[in-house]
Amino acid sequence: MAPRSPEARRENEDGQRPLLDRELNHLPPEARWREWMSRVEATIFAASEPVTRGVLARIVGKNCSIDLLIDDIREELRGRPYDLISVAGGWKHLTRPAYADAIRGAFGTTVGGDEKAGDLSQSEVLVLTAIAYFQPITRAELSSFFGKEISRDLIGVLRGAGMIASGPRAPQPGAPYTYVTTKDFLLAFGLDTLRDLPDFEALEDAGLLSKEKLLAGDIPAGLTGGEGDGDGEEEAEDGIVEDQLS
Incomplete structure (x- = not known):
């Protein structure tokens, strides 16, 4: 877990709910980028619908390139049975087509956007x-x-x-x-x-x-x-x- 910024610590001490520190200026650049990647992936993973660029912009620094973050996340997912796909105006985790038969064998149907x-x-x-x-x-x-x-x-x-x-x-x-x-x-x-x-x-x-x-x-x-x-x-x-x- 990334250390909290001084701003977040002060807000917590005052008994207020801390605001999300988007910029993470207290972190070195590599750790900051890694934290932004984790936030983006976690948000997309938790969402039931494709997550738009506007939503992701709420959780990263204002000068952060969301496209580059997505590229780095996708690179880490190489070899995994799922990918991060640009679809319906946003991004969503979807299983790779090669595993459709396995999913169908387990559940009797595919689980994903093509079911309907x-x-x-x-x-x-x-x-x-x-x-x-x-x-x-x-x-x-x-x-x-x-x-x-x-x-x-x-x-x-x-x-x-x-x-x-x-x-x-x-x-x-x-x-x-x-x-x-x-x-x-x-x-x-x-x-x-x-x-x-x-x-x-x-x-x-x-x-x-x-x-x-x-x-x-x-x-x-x-x-x-x-x-x-x-x-x-x-x-x-x-x-x-x-x-x-x-």
């Missing part, structure tokens, strides 16, 4: 792919894209899995809701931001993805009807796309 995504059917993944690339997009636009109606039930499955949410109202008659992906989507697919999605045009040029391939998927006919996407929908989550891009 793994429960989706091919049809649901195809619709989720279209939403990810063309968001914000309405259900009617999805139905037009696939040439068959995308049911509210299918949209409900994606919402229930936390993969999508209501976006802004579309500038169309009836002002239907659009749909956008969520931070849970980024976490499930190991993306830091939406900018990490593979370039759609590059995938098309490489013959790996195309509208025709999406349309060839087995999308079931809609079970509920037509227009009025907005009926009964929840309010849009303002700024959700911007959050995923930042």
Whole structure:
């Protein structure tokens, strides 16, 4: 444990709860860096969600490079069965893919961000792919894209899995809701931001993805009807796309 700074000792003697000493100026540089590394790793380890840069900035010195701290922590984790991953706008400890079978053997399922995504059917993944690339997009636009109606039930499955949410109202008659992906989507697919999605045009040029391939998927006919996407929908989550891009 690092020795307490004089400021922290004085605050403790006065009976006040000591403030966190972020700068650690009483420590030599190497010990100071090591303490910052430990704080960052402990905070990320304790969190259930990815920890953002802003949160980590509260526990280290104002001139400390968080990126360099993360690099040094990741270097120490080489050879370990888990890593520190940049995902969904923050950092999170995740087990390495090579150990997915062992985890599945122990618990009957993987434990991590891809669990919800793994429960989706091919049809649901195809619709989720279209939403990810063309968001914000309405259900009617999805139905037009696939040439068959995308049911509210299918949209409900994606919402229930936390993969999508209501976006802004579309500038169309009836002002239907659009749909956008969520931070849970980024976490499930190991993306830091939406900018990490593979370039759609590059995938098309490489013959790996195309509208025709999406349309060839087995999308079931809609079970509920037509227009009025907005009926009964929840309010849009303002700024959700911007959050995923930042």
